[in-house]
Amino acid sequence: MTFKEESTASSLPAPAHQEPLVRTTQRQERVPNKKIIRDLGLKVTNQRLVILEVVREGKAHFTAQDVFETVTARNPEIGFATVYRFLRTLSEHSYVTEVRMGGMPARYEWAAKKHHDHLTCSTCSKIVEFENPEIERLQEKVAKEFGFSLTGHLLELYGVCPDCRRKSAP
DSSP states (O other): OEEEEOOOOSSSOOOTTSOOOOOOSOOOSOOOHHHHHHHTTOOOOHHHHHHHHHHHHSOSSEEHHHHHHHHHHHOTTOOHHHHHHHHHHHHHTTSEEEEOOTTSOOEEEESOSOOOEEEEETTTOOEEEEEOHHHHHHHHHHHHHTTOOOOOOOOEEEEOOHHHHHHHOO
């Protein structure tokens, strides 16, 4: 089992309620931003280029609000709706992966990485990425038992990280 803990070293500011995160996995081959936008069937605009740059260069896990705050610092004319629509388009074309956790805002990550799963601290929002071949085999087995041909999955496990448990200990 491989674990990769994150903290932040990026241009996106961490929300006040969240501990900063760090990217620990290398993103794969670098496709030019203009090519990605054209491949989506969209016109290359300065707004889309700025949003895509922030998404690709920012922290590994982000919300639309995170991207919006960074983007508007660079170009105040870009609205939240523009950021959100472009993230949805990137998600629909599998450039970003969208994860929805209960009532929390959707979180995204650039999808051009090796498959992995997440452990998320429900107290500080720290994210630990991990790979576990046994979990992968079990998911295939469950899908087969129900007659499914598995095409993909997102696994999010929630709990309290060691740091938060230490802080709350008497």
